[in-house]
Amino acid sequence: MSDAAKLFAEGLLMGLAPDESVAFLRRCEEKTYQDGTRLFMEQTEASKLYLILKGCIELHFEMPQRENADTVIASRKSGDAVGWSAIVPPHEYRLSGYCKGKTTLLEIDRDTLEVMFETNYHFAYVFMRNIAVLTGERLHQVQDKLAKVLADEAVSGW
Numbered sequence: 331m332s333d334a335a336k337l338f339a340e341g342l343l344m345g346l347a348p349d350e351s352v353a354f355l356r357r358c359e360e361k362t363y364q365d366g367t368r369l370f371m372e373q374t375e376a377s378k379l380y381l382i383l384k385g386c387i388e389l390h391f392e393m394p395q396r397e398n399a400d401t402v403i404a405s406r407k408s409g410d411a412v413g414w415s416a417i418v419p420p421h422e423y424r425l426s427g428y429c430k431g432k433t434t435l436l437e438i439d440r441d442t443l444e445v446m447f448e449t450n451y452h453f454a455y456v457f458m459r460n461i462a463v464l465t466g467e468r469l470h471q472v473q474d475k476l477a478k479v480l481a482d483e484a485v486s487g488w
Contacts, residue, residue, distance in 0.1 A: 334436060338381060342411045342464070345456045354446065354453070358436035369413075369427040369435075376415035376423045378437050382408050385433030389425040404471050405430065414461050416440045 335343060335351045343351045358381065363369070369380060372392050380387065389412065390401045403425055406412050415423050417440060447454035 334381075334383065337383065337409045338411070341409055342381065342457070342460050344460055346453065350450065350453045350456075353450075354438070354457075355436065357442050357446070358438045360434065360436055362432065362434045363429045365429060365431050365433075367429040367433070369429065370423045372423050372426045374423055376413060376421045376440070378439050379411060379413045379416045379443065380427070381411045381436040381438075382406055383434040383436060384408055385435075386430040387412050387427050387433060387435075388430050389427055392426050403475060404468065411464060414465055417443055417458075417461065418465075 332352070332355065334355050335348075339351075343354070346354070360383070363385075369387065370376070370378070372390075385408070387406045387410075388402050389404045389406065391403050392401060412427055413423065415421060421440065443457075447457070
């Protein structure tokens, strides 16, 4: 099993047969980005899924807000995947993604994934199940962040 397969075995690739994981990873392209690089912008077409090999991606909510407001919703690290909107209609990123520090990723485009789904239903089912788990976890994290913001506002009277 490759290092990448091991890194994502408990997340995005969980439950896939070894040959399915290998086939998926072979279709990914490895790229390295510098600190501050914007990978994608919310409300734009979601065309790629990103798997973090090294580094970090911060997910921002780009809202018109008060100056110096923290718009970081979550940070993702090695072994995480971001950009699930690339495979879930309406294929629009919900947040913006920025590299924090030098970041190495595996990237795969939506068209390639769709071909894989159409040719291997087991792969498609397991992969989408894992995406559903990932999105559920992210929803809970956003709810926690919202609860904290509302609690802070209630305490400060703002």
